[in-house]
Amino acid sequence: MNLGMVEIPNNWLEEIINLSAERIVVVNREGIICYINSAYCDFIGTTVESALGKPVQDVIENTRMHIVAKTGQKELAALQPIHGTEMIANRYPLIVNGELVGALGTVIFRNPDELRLYKNKIEHLAEELNFYKAKAEKEMKSKYRFDDLIGVSPSFLTVKKLAERISGSQSSVFIKGESGTGKELFAHAIHNSSLRASHPFVPINCASIPEHLLESELFGYEDGAFTGAKKGGKKGLFQLAHNGTLFLDEIGDMPLSMQSKLLRALQEKEIHRIGGHKSIPVDVRIISATHRNLEKMVDEGTFRQDLYYRLNVVKIEIPPLRERKDDIELLSIKLLEKLEKKFYRKGIQLSSRVIERLQRHKWLGNIRELENVLERAINVLNGNKIELIHLPLYLQEPAAETNHNQHNDTNTQTNHLAAIIPLTPKPLKEIVATVEKQAILNALAVANGNKLEAAKILEVGKTSFYEKCKLYQIK
Ligand SMILES: Nc1ncnc2c1ncn2[C@@H]1O[C@H](COP(=O)(O)OP(=O)(O)OP(=O)(O)O)[C@@H](O)[C@H]1O
Ligand SMILES: [Mg+2]
Incomplete structure (x- = not known):
């Protein structure tokens, strides 16, 4: 294996730094901020745009970054009060090609209690944000033209x-x-x-x-x-x-x-x-x-x-999808564009065999079923091209087209499960939610989209079924 060939694209670096969850700042020799990540900015209540190019003392309380950038002497585990919280700061001189060009600093929480307090605050805000996001999404929906x-x-x-x-x-x-x-x-x-x-x-x-x-x-x-x-x-x-x-x-x-x-x-x-x-x-x-x-x-x-x-x-x-075969490819492409945004993916394509298979399907659940099939495909996709194996089993086997009884075959069920349960361990709650969502989608497909019937198949009450659909954003 030639490890030398593996290189990180430049545009990944920013995300890697952010994901490493450190609050990082870089100054030049004059103590001017030339890089600061969004985690740091969130913490001190500013934005990257407004912090960049400013003297570091004007942006970060009690900082000594401008001093380290001059002296070249690192300062490790220094206490630095920010926003009334004692933080631990590490400040390193930045030496490139043997020359002192500036300094890099990180701050972390000093003790677990403070971290917990901060986390609570953030979690609360994140919850609020999710609530407003969902609300905005809902309101946007009334904008279909x-x-x-x-x-x-x-x-x-x-x-x-x-x-x-x-x-x-x-x-x-x-x-x-x-x-x-x-x-x-x-x-x-x-x-x-x-x-x-x-x-x-x-x-x-x-x-x-x-x-x-x-x-x-x-x-x-x-x-x-x-x-x-x-x-x-x-x-x-x-x-x-x-x-x-x-x-x-x-x-x-x-x-x-x-x-x-x-x-x-x-x-x-x-x-x-x-x-x-x-x-x-x-x-x-x-x-x-x-x-x-x-x-x-x-x-x-x-x-x-x-x-x-x-x-x-x-x-x-409105005519059913099976009577609009000409629309299936176009719809799939447009729906994929929507899903790409949702899953932060780009350039996903459909193989010609998949398009041909989709065109032959009966689509009892119509466009919603098509949407679900594509979403599922993205979830099990490694590369960029959706092939037959990324489709649910009932679409992989030509004979199964009219026969939803396939769902009862134990082998099929096991394969189905293997496809939805992630190989990388995740919290049980998340796995259960994924399986529950899939079970609801399956029941809906079998019940031809009729929610009352689907609830009966799953032997759950109508109200709880609707609640779950809402939870998993199944329409
Ligand atoms: N012509 C279309 N172009 C793009 N997307 C569509 C089109 N028709 C339906 N969809 C998508 O398919 C999904 C189902 O549409 P919608 O909820 O309007 O169906 P419905 O007929 O009300 O179904 P139900 O009877 O189950 O309530 C939605 O996610 C919608 O965005
Ligand atoms: Mg409807």
Whole structure:
């Protein structure tokens, strides 16, 4: 093995220094900061940009770096109070080609208690940051536009054009499509292209809310409407969506009793809060969606016909992915670009055999299934090219295409597990979470995306299933 050939690219060095978690500063002979890492800056409450080029005494309390840069005498394990915390500083002269060119300094915490205190503080901040990140992400999601709807196949373009055309109208829109075909995306895009775009887009998933809460969610309640009611009452989603769009997702799962109340609100264009007497006028455009066959439900008497007519003024029917084979390669490429950002990867490609295999698959879970397959592939990928072996087993074997029973084969299960459980040991909690997420995704694939069915397969309650989906960001 020729070790001399292995070299670290320059742009890795910065990251390596940061990961080594030390607070590092480098000054030149004049004591001007010419390098400082972000860990140090975070600690002293500044930024790399503002610290660079400044005399070190102006940036770091009680520093002696400018002195070491002159004397060339190292100072090890020196106590240095920073921010009221006693730190241990190591200061080394920086000698390059036999010449003193400056100094390098690091600081570490003096005792474990202080480190722990600091860690607690940071952990708290990190938690807060994650919370706001997730929130921002969620809010960003309401920004889907028609440009985000990828597809060039004629059947998809026809639907997309129709949706664009009717965006501006006030009519109710009913979006029909199998699970994972992009119903939610269409709803966002329609709202964003409408005159209501600057007003709220309020989504509600009718399947995920227990029946007895649905009414108060939609219409709100007055102060003291029932025991446990929030003081001052609560606005319902109808009111929150005033002047905007209310997106009734999974409308096929709305119980009959609620269907009547919804119909009344739509006809009268006003709502009554629970426990309230006055009617509140609301101006809301309704977009509804379901993967269920509402016509059949109407025939069977489980969905009100009058409500169906009210909702179904404009019907948008999104074709399933298997009928849009032309879109699969393009979608995969675009989805990979999105995933690359998420996983900090670059230049991931699909082998032609993989593309050909993806085009032959039935995609019962549609684009969401495609997304999951690609995400899984990135997770097990070492190089940059996705090959057949990076696909889940049911996609590796041509015969398995229509046969989800493969999931029951013990061998398959073991291989599946081997693929998800990381070889490098990780905290058990993380492994369990990975396996749990995969189990949910598998159940969803088998249940054709139907969450209630998937919950039944896994023998867990509906509420806990939805909670887990939320936790693992499974939509
Ligand atoms: N045309 C598209 N272009 C790009 N991404 C898409 C497209 N259609 C769907 N997706 C992606 O596929 C996933 C599923 O889309 P979405 O949630 O809108 O499906 P859905 O029809 O509402 O499914 P369900 O019935 O299960 O709720 C999302 O992550 C979405 O970003
Ligand atoms: Mg949806």
